[in-house]
Amino acid sequence: MSTIIPVSHFVIFSAVLFFIGLYGVLVRRNVIAVLMGIELMLNAANVNLVAFSRYASHSPETGQIFALFIILLAGCAVAVGLAIVLAIYRNRKTVDMDEFNLLKW
Amino acid sequence: MLTLHLIGLAGFYLVLFITIAFAILTVSLRNLFHCALCLAGTLLGVASIFLFLRAEFLGMIQILVYVGAVVTIMVFTIMLTHGIADKSVMQNNLQSPASGIALLCLTLLISFCALHTTWPYNTVTFHSFVDAKTLGIHLLTEYAFPFEIGAIILTVALIGAIALGRDTE
Numbered sequence: 316m317s318t319i320i321p322v323s324h325f326v327i328f329s330a331v332l333f334f335i336g337l338y339g340v341l342v343r344r345n346v347i348a349v350l351m352g353i354e355l356m357l358n359a360a361n362v363n364l365v366a367f368s369r370y371a372s373h374s375p376e377t378g379q380i381f382a383l384f385i386i387l388l389a390g391c392a393v394a395v396g397l398a399i400v401l402a403i404y405r406n407r408k409t410v411d412m413d414e415f416n417l418l419k420w
Numbered sequence: 421m422l423t424l425h426l427i428g429l430a431g432f433y434l435v436l437f438i439t440i441a442f443a444i445l446t447v448s449l450r451n452l453f454h455c456a457l458c459l460a461g462t463l464l465g466v467a468s469i470f471l472f473l474r475a476e477f478l479g480m481i482q483i484l485v486y487v488g489a490v491v492t493i494m495v496f497t498i499m500l501t502h503g504i505a506d507k508s509v510m511q512n513n514l515q516s517p518a519s520g521i522a523l524l525c526l527t528l529l530i531s532f533c534a535l536h537t538t539w540p541y542n543t544v545t546f547h548s549f550v551d552a553k554t555l556g557i558h559l560l561t562e563y564a565f566p567f568e569i570g571a572i573i574l575t576v577a578l579i580g581a582i583a584l585g586r587d588t589e
Contacts, residue, residue: 318425320432322541326534328436328469332443332462334523339447341519342512347498351446351459354490358466361482369473371540375548376558379478383555386485387570391577393490397497398585404501405587413513 325366333359346400346410350393357389432472439465450511452498460491477552 332355339352361382368378404410442461449455463486470479559567 318429319546320429322539323534323537324436325473326539327531328440330530330534331440331527332466334527335440335443335447338519338523341523342516343447344511344513345452347452347494347501348447348455348511350494351455354459354486355443355446355462358463358486362466362469365470365473365475365478368545369475370546371542372545373542375545376550376554379475379550379555380558380563382475382478383481383559384566384570386481387574390485390490391574393493394581395577395584397493398581400497401500401585408502410501 322366322370325362325370329359329363329366332356332362344412346403346412347397349412350396350400353396354389354393357385361385435465435468435472439469453495456491456495456498459494460487463487463491475550477550477555 336352336355336359339355340349343349343352364378364382364385366378368375368381372378400410403415407414439462442458442465445458446455446462449458463482467479467482467487470476470482
C-alpha cells in the first residue's frame with residue numbers, strides 16, 4: 316500500500332542539479348558565481364550517494380560517510396578558492412573571469 | 421492513511437521542485453548577493469532531501485557546514501570584492517546559449533537512461549537504521565584512515581587559505 320519512491324527519481328534530480336551547477340560554472344563571468352556552481356555539483360553528487368546507500372547498498376552507512384567526506388573537501392575547496400579570489404582582487408581590482416587572461420596565448 | 425501518504429508524496433516532489441527552482445535562480449540572477457541567498461535555499465532543500473532519505477546526521481551536518489559556514493564565507497567575499505552588477509554589463513560570457521542547449525540535451529539523455537534501467541534494490545538496507553553512533557563507530561574503526569587524512573587536509577587547507585589571503589604589506 317505504501318509506494319516507495321523509485322531510486323531513478325533521485326538519479327534524475329541529481330543529474331538535473333549537477334547540470335545546473337555545470338551551467339553556472341561554464342557561463343558565469345564572476346568568479347564567486349563559478350564557485351557557487353561547483354558547490355551545486357558537489358551537492359548533486361552527495362544526493363546521489365545517499366540515495367543509493369539507502370536503496371541498494373550492502374552497508375547503509377558507506378554512502379553517508381562518503382558524502383561526509385565530500386562535504387569536508389568542498390568546504391576546504393571553497394576556503395582556498397575564496398582566498399585566491401581575494402588575492403586576485405587585491406592585484407587586479409576585478410573579479411571578472413574574462414579579465415584573467417595573462418596565460419592566454 | 422492513504423491521504424496522509426499522498427500528501428507526503430506531494431510534499432516530497434514539492435521539495436524537489438523548490439530545490440531545482442532555487443538552483444536555477446542561483447545560476448541566473450544578476451545580483452550576486454541574491455545568488456548567495458538562493459544557494460543557501462538550495463542547500464537547505466538538499467538537507468531536507470537527506471532527511472527524506474533518513475540520513476538525519478548528514479542533513480544536520482549539511483546545514484551546519486554548508487549553509488552555516490560555506491555560504492557565510494561566500495557572502496563575506498562578495499562584500500569584500502566589488503562585483504559586476506551593473507545593468508548594462510552582461511553577466512554571462514559568450515558560451516551561454518550553446519552550453520545551455522548542450523546541457524539540456526545531456527539532462528534529457530541521462531533522465532531517459534535512468535528511467536529505463538532496472539536499479540538494484542535491497543530490502544534489508546532500505547529498512548535499516550543509521551544514526552550518529554553507527555556513523556561514529558564506522559568513522560573511527562573502518563574508515564579511520566580517510567578520517568585522519570581528511571583532518572590533515574583540513575588543517576593544510578585552512579593554513580593555506582590564511583597564507584593566501586593575508587595582507588602582505
